[in-house]
Amino acid sequence: MTWGYVFRRLAMFFAVVLAATTVNFIVPRLAPGDPTAAVLEQLLSRGQQVEGAQDIVANYRARFGLDDPMLVQYGRYLFNSLRLDLGSSISYFPQSVTSAILAALPWTIALLSVSTVIAFGLGSLIGALLAWPGSPRAVHRLAPFLMVLSAIPYYLLALIVLYLLAIWTGWFPLGGAYSVFPNGFSLPVLWDLAYHAFLPALSIVLAGLGFWALGMRGAMINVLGEDYLALAEAKGLKKRRIFFKYAMRNALLPQVTALAIALGTAASGSVLVEVAFNYPGIGYLLYNALRSSDYFLIQGVAFFLVITVAFAVLVLDLLYPLLDPRIQRL
Amino acid sequence: MSDTVLKVSDLTVQYPTASGSFHATRNVSFSLQRGERFGLVGESGSGKSTTILALMRMLKGGLVSSGSLELNGRELTGLDDEAFRKLRFAEMSLVPQGAMNSLNPVLRIGAQIGDIYDDHSVRHGGAERERIIGDLLTRVGLSPEVQRRYPHELSGGMKQRVCIAMSIALTPSLILADEPTSALDVMVQKQVLATLGRVQRDIGAAIILIGHDMALMAHFVTTLGVMYRGELIEVGPVRDVFSNPQHEYTRMLINSLPSFDRQARFIKAAHQEALP
Amino acid sequence: MQSILRNTRAALAYLGTNPKMVAGMAILAVLLLIGIIGPLFVDIRLAEPISVRTNQPPSAEHWLGTDSGGRDLLAVVIAGTPQTLRMGVLAGVIGTTIGVMLGLFSGYFGGWWDRIIGAVTDTMLTIPPLAILLVVASSVRAVNVEMMALIIAALSWMHATRVIRAQVLALRELGYVQMARLSGLGSFSIIFREIFPNVIPIAFASLVGATSGAILSGMGLEVLGLGPQNTPTLGMTVYWALLYAAFSRGMWWWWSPPVIILALLFIALFLIASALDDFANPRLRSQS
Numbered sequence: 001m002t003w004g005y006v007f008r009r010l011a012m013f014f015a016v017v018l019a020a021t022t023v024n025f026i027v028p029r030l031a032p033g034d035p036t037a038a039v040l041e042q043l044l045s046r047g048q049q050v051e052g053a054q055d056i057v058a059n060y061r062a063r064f065g066l067d068d069p070m071l072v073q074y075g076r077y078l079f080n081s082l083r084l085d086l087g088s089s090i091s092y093f094p095q096s097v098t099s100a101i102l103a104a105l106p107w108t109i110a111l112l113s114v115s116t117v118i119a120f121g122l123g124s125l126i127g128a129l130l131a132w133p134g135s136p137r138a139v140h141r142l143a144p145f146l147m148v149l150s151a152i153p154y155y156l157l158a159l160i161v162l163y164l165l166a167i168w169t170g171w172f173p174l175g176g177a178y179s180v181f182p183n184g185f186s187l188p189v190l191w192d193l194a195y196h197a198f199l200p201a202l203s204i205v206l207a208g209l210g211f212w213a214l215g216m217r218g219a220m221i222n223v224l225g226e227d228y229l230a231l232a233e234a235k236g237l238k239k240r241r242i243f244f245k246y247a248m249r250n251a252l253l254p255q256v257t258a259l260a261i262a263l264g265t266a267a268s269g270s271v272l273v274e275v276a277f278n279y280p281g282i283g284y285l286l287y288n289a290l291r292s293s294d295y296f297l298i299q300g301v302a303f304f305l306v307i308t309v310a311f312a313v314l315v316l317d318l319l320y321p322l323l324d325p326r327i328q329r330l
Numbered sequence: 331m332s333d334t335v336l337k338v339s340d341l342t343v344q345y346p347t348a349s350g351s352f353h354a355t356r357n358v359s360f361s362l363q364r365g366e367r368f369g370l371v372g373e374s375g376s377g378k379s380t381t382i383l384a385l386m387r388m389l390k391g392g393l394v395s396s397g398s399l400e401l402n403g404r405e406l407t408g409l410d411d412e413a414f415r416k417l418r419f420a421e422m423s424l425v426p427q428g429a430m431n432s433l434n435p436v437l438r439i440g441a442q443i444g445d446i447y448d449d450h451s452v453r454h455g456g457a458e459r460e461r462i463i464g465d466l467l468t469r470v471g472l473s474p475e476v477q478r479r480y481p482h483e484l485s486g487g488m489k490q491r492v493c494i495a496m497s498i499a500l501t502p503s504l505i506l507a508d509e510p511t512s513a514l515d516v517m518v519q520k521q522v523l524a525t526l527g528r529v530q531r532d533i534g535a536a537i538i539l540i541g542h543d544m545a546l547m548a549h550f551v552t553t554l555g556v557m558y559r560g561e562l563i564e565v566g567p568v569r570d571v572f573s574n575p576q577h578e579y580t581r582m583l584i585n586s587l588p589s590f591d592r593q594a595r596f597i598k599a600a601h602q603e604a605l606p
Numbered sequence: 607m608q609s610i611l612r613n614t615r616a617a618l619a620y621l622g623t624n625p626k627m628v629a630g631m632a633i634l635a636v637l638l639l640i641g642i643i644g645p646l647f648v649d650i651r652l653a654e655p656i657s658v659r660t661n662q663p664p665s666a667e668h669w670l671g672t673d674s675g676g677r678d679l680l681a682v683v684i685a686g687t688p689q690t691l692r693m694g695v696l697a698g699v700i701g702t703t704i705g706v707m708l709g710l711f712s713g714y715f716g717g718w719w720d721r722i723i724g725a726v727t728d729t730m731l732t733i734p735p736l737a738i739l740l741v742v743a744s745s746v747r748a749v750n751v752e753m754m755a756l757i758i759a760a761l762s763w764m765h766a767t768r769v770i771r772a773q774v775l776a777l778r779e780l781g782y783v784q785m786a787r788l789s790g791l792g793s794f795s796i797i798f799r800e801i802f803p804n805v806i807p808i809a810f811a812s813l814v815g816a817t818s819g820a821i822l823s824g825m826g827l828e829v830l831g832l833g834p835q836n837t838p839t840l841g842m843t844v845y846w847a848l849l850y851a852a853f854s855r856g857m858w859w860w861w862s863p864p865v866i867i868l869a870l871l872f873i874a875l876f877l878i879a880s881a882l883d884d885f886a887n888p889r890l891r892s893q894s
Binding site: 226227228230231232233234235236237238241245246249250253323324325326 | 386388415416417418419420423424426427428430431432433434435436437438445446448449450480482493496
Binding site: 150151261263299301305309 | 626725728729731732733734735736737738740741742744745822823825826829830831832844848853854856858861862865868869872873875876877880887
């Protein structure tokens with residue numbers, strides 16, 4: 001890992017942030033009509049309910065400085081976005097977009113990271129066993145099942161899981177993340193959180209499992225053909241050691257690279273899983289924002305989704321050289 | 331204890347294919363004494379590598395259909411897999427052909443050598459293990475510090491030396507070397523082969539060297555076997571084979587050497603090398 | 607040209623015996639037939655709101671029942687399945703065409719173009735597609751199937767670019783490509799006559815993958831309520847079902863047909879893409 005590599009990765013991160021900001025800036029302007037018209041029209045339609053309508057309009061005008069040249073507007077928008085000043089939310093007024101999102105984000109990050117780690121680890125292990133000649137027959141019978149699982153998207157799996165395990169059997173709650181909003185952490189509170197998070201997490205794990213298993217199987221088949229595996233066998237090493245230390249250890253490297261790429265899709269998928277389960281993360285926030293045409297909030301969620309994933313990818317890429325000694329260290 | 335290290339009798343290896351089974355070796359028989367250097371030559375596909383893989387029980391897809399393999403007086407063909415695993419590198423080790431890719435790229439050299447001890451129930455303390463691996467590396471002409479390096483930090487010759495060091499880690503009585511220098515530069519080839527010869531003599535192991543370079547072979551081995559289409563068509567002391575080849579194919583191999591003058595020198599060299 | 611024909615024959619011979627391909631194609635054919643033959647037996651105008659009695663469970667009259675908006679669900683499925691497929695294929699074809707072109711040029715010419723295209727591709731791959739689609743779709747509001755396909759296509763070229771580029775990098779160094787270059791053949795001729803025929807299997811696998819991805823993205827937008835409001839696509843049906851709490855009201859006949867058909871569609875496309883991958887990477891074949 002050279003400084004050049006670190007620099008390139010950081011540049012990529014900021015390119016993503018820039019791209020997300022630019023899309024948020026340009027797209028509403030490409031849409032037919034004045035950008036304020038849409039907001040005003042919408043504020044008028046709910047004028048009675050929103051006390052702060054005037055504030056929001058003022059905020060909006062100040063934010064866009066609609067009389068300034070486009071480039072100045074863009075610069076200001078970029079600056080505000082980088083400060084995480086994304087305007088006011090309509091549906092969660094008087095909260096700002098950022099504070100509404102920051103309240104929801106921990107739920108999403110916890111759900112997504114835990115279930116992705118489980119899916120990645122378990123899927124990779126199963127995939128490695130699928131390619132391993134010495135693994136039990138039962139493992140090989142899993143292959144078609146995993147293939148089907150990997151094909152069905154997060155959201156559809158979530159609906160199926162929701163129906164089977166919550167509605168039909170009644171084993172799990174229909175949705176939400178808690179019975180009573182948790183004040184502090186105690187064992188019953190954690191149990192309640194886990195009980196509510198189980199089905200959304202299960203959906204994400206099941207949806208990811210097949211993907212990681214099939215990817216790992218491919219990587220493993222490549223590694224099994226390598227000379228160093230033949231020598232490891234010739235050395236008289238135990239099967240278990242060859243499997244973990246020589247085959248799986250090496251086949252995991254391309255998997256980690258794939259993880260960086262798959263994270264965006266996983267995030268998109270889990271947003272929808274949250275919608276299916278009314279899980280109070282940014283997916284659910286987004287759903288409410290869409291229902292009430294809260295454009296600032298929609299854009300804010302999109303922006304946060306992009307930068308969170310980009311940040312995770314950045315961390316993953318910077319950690320990767322620790323796993324692969326062939327990449328030069330600093 | 332008998333001086334015979336390895337006795338191969340009537341070894342036949344078959345590969346089942348779509349159109350019937352294919353004989354990779356047919357009735358191959360030979361034996362090795364303690365410390366003997368046995369060379370196997372022949373064109374690719376003649377069954378040299380198959381013979382070695384059959385010895386190591388590492389045939390992929392092929393099977394030993396008949397014959398017996400006796401190592402240090404023990405029959406190997408009926409041995410269960412776990413017993414065979416323990417025997418690998420402890421009694422019979424392998425120096426691989428593809429030195430460039432034979433080391434795990436993400437493990438340090440020391441860890442890759444250490445694994446051999448760990449899985450053969452040889453326990454060392456941390457410092458002791460480091461010293462033993464360091465000694466091993468010194469014996470093959472490498473610095474002890476190499477154990478802390480990764481394969482990509484080593485040259486091809488150094489990697490092959492590491493493989494040689496591994497092959498003597500448990501002082502086996504037989505080393506199998508499958509074209510151990512074919513992936514290296516000509517200059518490095520000789521040095522690495524010399525190192526292999528030196529450590530082999532040090533530990534008193536017998537060695538089977540596979541190669542197609544008759545010149546390199548003549549310098550190194552005492553006994554020469556020629557394989558052709560899966561059969562061992564000629565075996566004998568290297569000078570006998572050179573001076574009085576029995577088989578047409580052997581004659582062809584010798585005649586393909588650059589000149590009679592050089593042949594004479596090889597034979598002379600072979601004589602000298604053969605002397606202990 | 608001849609090599610394309612020969613390759614096609616080899617591909618068909620292999621794929622015809624690949625069980626994944628056969629199964630995938632069979633499922634896809636059934637789903638297509640629903641859209642083609644269905645309208646002959648069922649009046650698809652019943653897919654419009656308020657055309658039948660609401661909230662009826664399946665019966666002899668309405669095989670799949672009716673929803674709360676007064677639509678006949680069998681008609682919805684028959685009218686919606688082709689719409690969903692059309693949107694996916696349209697977006698897939700556009701996206702893959704862009705992706706293959708970029709991959710070919712990037713891999714063949716190398717240099718700065720390659721770096722720029724590579725950096726943009728890698729950057730775009732890490733952006734959750736849903737995020738961008740959301741912003742666009744929520745601003746554009748009234749979308750139709752074609753517009754949605756276009757928006758989605760803009761985000762589904764990266765995978766094709768990546769895999770084609772990697773393949774071209776390997777092909778570029780092959781003897782016959784070098785020969786073609788030495789014999790003074792122009793770059794475009796080399797790219798399209800010598801290199802392109804060899805990446806067709808991968809391009810096809812990408813196309814199927816992109817189509818599946820497009821249907822996935824489309825479904826994502828639809829279940830958030832951003833799909834075409836007036837077209838009864840499968841995703842919109844799921845959206846309406848959820849909006850009107852079909853789950854908790856026990857109206858399983860409402861949400862389950864679109865979910866099952868979508869799942870089958872994804873499985874079919876996955877099987878086909880996977881079979882094409884097997885064909886393109888023979889090393890994986892023996893294991894599956």
